[in-house]
Amino acid sequence: MLIVDKEGILIRYNVKMEKSMTPEEAAAELYPKEELYKPIAEAIFEGEEDDVIEGLEAAIAAGKDPIALIDDALMVGMKVVTDLYDQGVIFLPNVMMSADAMLEGIEFCKSQSTETPVQKGKVICMVAEGDVHDIGKSIVAALLRANGYEVIDLGRDVPSAEALAAVKEHKPLMMTGTALMTTTMYAFKEVNDLLVESGITMPFACGGGAVNQDFVSTYSLGVYGEEAADAPKMADAILAGADVAALRAKFHNH
Known part of the structure; x- marks a missing residue:
């Protein structure tokens, strides 16, 4: 029974x-x-x-x-x-x-403020290739900007090669990727591999409805963000010296 x-x-x-x-x-x-x-x-x-x-x-x-x-x-x-x-x-x-x-x-x-927040650093935000859902990315970008980061917003359905070119051009402290469709999340692995091949070790923070921690942990630069609000916290941690391993220790559920 x-x-x-x-x-x-x-x-x-x-x-x-x-x-x-x-x-x-x-x-x-x-x-x-x-x-x-x-x-x-x-x-x-x-x-x-x-x-x-x-x-x-x-x-x-x-x-x-x-x-x-x-x-x-x-x-x-x-x-x-x-x-x-x-x-x-x-x-x-x-x-x-x-x-x-x-x-x-x-x-x-x-x-309404005369105060111009000092830009802490650059972060690239993108939506996985093939995915047109950009609400998560827009919220992440807004939270990063509100926390003093300069955001380079690549938009939605971003080809992996374009993401790599943007990283080489802007040299950000981090890149974020969002995916809402399970069919598109594998693009993150492709982006990761292109970055690694180019000798780039910058953290690649990924999240969105289609993505989970186990998947993001399978590629070397991946850090899983459960909530959009994690993005500025990750960026702050990177400024304080955190690498991918330290970010995983801080933000992943173990």
Whole structure:
């Protein structure tokens, strides 16, 4: 007789939450309590760019630093969205609308500040060859820019040879790759091999729905990023002297 361990079955969807709560109610539980930040996070969840700007204007008028609002309000609001997406409560179109609203907010915050963040270094961002889904890459690029990195955005469906040429031209401290389709993730191995053949040892941080840690660990420069927010943390670690092995020790689940 086959005995099924029901407790051991992983459920991607938060069924309890879905049954008892609407997405709006689920989001409401995750918003920041700070009264100036909450409307901004709510506007990002709803994908309402004008409301995001209004919320930022109110916070700046109340004395909040525009650059600090990127981390304290915009990123917090985007995390609500990505958390609910991971739980299956909301879907990719919602995430795309929210990301657009967040990016508008970041540009507004930068325009309101006399402070020009010192560029820490260059990072190349790309989507695997054959893959046209660039939402993950766009979020990674936005987070890196918000954290003071100059981003060279190669876009989506990037041929491996083009990625290599960009690395040779810009000499970044890191490259990120995202893939949403399992049929395209093997392009990362090809990029890795081209880099190695050229004597390049720069970390190649890969993530996205199609990619897992086991796969990324099979190629020598690969570092797995579970969340978009890992990208700036990895870049900071590289600036502090971390190589591929050190990044794997820090960011991989062992």
